[in-house]
Amino acid sequence: QELDRRIRCLPPAFGTRHFKNGISALSQVSGTERKYMARILLGCLVGKIPKNAIVAFRAILDFIYLAQYPTHDDTTLQYMEDALKVFHKNKEVLVNCGVREHLNIPKFHSLLHYVESIRLLGTTDNYNTEAFERLHIDYAKNGWRASNHRNVRPQMVIWLARQEKMSVDRIEDRHNAPGFKNMLAQYIYILKNNRRLTPTQLLTAVSHMPFDRVDVFHGFKFAPEPLTDSKEETDAVRARPSFGEQPARFDTVVVLREDDAEATGLQGTRIGRVKVIFRLPNRIKDPRTRVPLNAPASWAEQGPLAYVEWFAKLPTTPDPTHMMYTVHKSPLRSDGKPIADIIPLSTIRQSCQLIPTFPGSVGDKAEQLPTDWNTHTVLDVASKFLLNNWASSYAYQTLW
Known part of the structure; x- marks a missing residue:
């Protein structure tokens, strides 16, 4: 029951499925549904089962994800063999905990032959039936x-x-983005003067904006950097305010922030939550005379923009047990507004899923999940998360 509750409150993300009723009541489970379960289960089990069980599950997931690579060499095949050894080393915890009486299962035995089959026949996508x-x-x-x-x-x-x-309304209110006006004024000033406004100047700049509206979009699709020449990746990000009975959705993303940031790995990147996707206008008004003018050419060069609220900077290494990074919510600024920036959409490398760190510890059977946690609110109310590098094959190869 608690696992179902945890699954129900996971935030939505591109490439994942939301099991609104959990998974225990499913009478039939397809292969696709099993894949979607594998993408979220590990993060939901952290802190609730023994450490060596987490290691066993993480190792078998490593093996499964590695086996799906579209290309292999001796290094990746060795990764598969190492992951399988870790799984076999820790799997007895499932028997000791009473999950099963034994693990003499034909599918587990078949894993021993995967590396040999890949060497003889090529990658597994050449001969599976899916x-x-x-x-x-x-x-x-x-x-x-x-x-x-x-x-x-x-x-x-x-x-x-x-x-x-x-x-073939208002942006700040509707998007729950209280720092949007300030960051927009700051962004425009930096484009023009290559330096930031002082707090006093910022107040004046906000009240003398050269326009009173921007074009806002509720999402965008893009093609992240492909990992192989044979497969074009797709991704999508949503920043949609609530409308009628439809709840708001503001996705989390990996953003390129430093010069050393690359297409894979997390060095030079930062995790943010996209609150507004917009484009600066082509025409503006002189702040003093209100005479219509053409917008500066540099505005168009920036392309579409996003207002992003930042999480705290990532630790240098992931947790060695489950191999996921811990992500903390950033404290508010001194003025009570979130730490945020306006960035070009082109600096968003990929979407990502954050799994909340659930309260409770191993052996604690009491109900611990806060009542205000659900799929629509958890990114707002939780303060600590795990960066889910199992959310897709692309995430597995890039979030490390």
């Missing part, structure tokens, strides 16, 4: 259902061809 099973739904089952079940092949071909042709 892609073909999925395509069978698109190209056979759905086409069959769309027909009248008589002389179906011509009907299915026409249906598939048609499907392919068809495939």
Whole structure:
């Protein structure tokens, strides 16, 4: 029950699935659903099960994610063998805890042959059946259902061809971004003068903005740096205020902040939460005369922008047990506003998921989850998180 409660309150993120009712009540579980479970389970178990159980689960996840690499060399195959050794070294905790009577399971035995199979036959995406099973739904089952079940092949071909042709207020209040005006004024001044405003100058600048509105967007899609030549990655970030019964959603991202930041790893990056996605206007008004003017050329050069509230800087290394980084919420500034900046969208490297650090310790069976924690509020009310590097294959290869 507690695991279900933890899963229900995880924040949404691109590439993950939200199990709104948990997972224990699922009567049938598909292979895809198992993948989505694997992306979130480890973070939900931290602090609630023995350390060597966490190590065993982390090691088997390492093996599974490594086995899905589209390319391999001796180094990555050695990583697989090392991960399997760690799993076998720690797996007895599952028997000792009474999870199972034994671990003599054929699928566990088959893992011993993965490295050998990859050396002989190539990477696993060359000979697994997952892609073909999925395509069978698109190209056979759905086409069959769309027909009248008589002389179906011509009907299915026409249906598939048609499907392919068809495939071609306020910002601070609505977005819960109390520092947006200040950061926008600061950003514009830095563009013009290459230095920051003093607190006194900032008050004046906010009241004399050369425009009174900006174009705001509720999300954007982009292609992060690909890890291989054969696969183009996709990603998406949302910054959507609440509307009617639809709750707000403000995603978390990895941002390039220093000159030493790269496409993989976390050196030179920082974790932030996108509150506003917007674009500066092409036309402005003189703050003194209100005469219409063209906006400075440097504004267009910056491209679309984002107002991002920062989490604290990351530690230098992840936790050695579960290999996830701890992320703390930053304290507020002296004026009560969050630590934030306006950044070009181009500096957002990828989206990410933060799993809250749940209260309670190993062996504590009492209800510990705060009542105000849910999927829509947890990023606001929790203060400590784990950076989920298991959220996708791309996250696994880049968040280390």
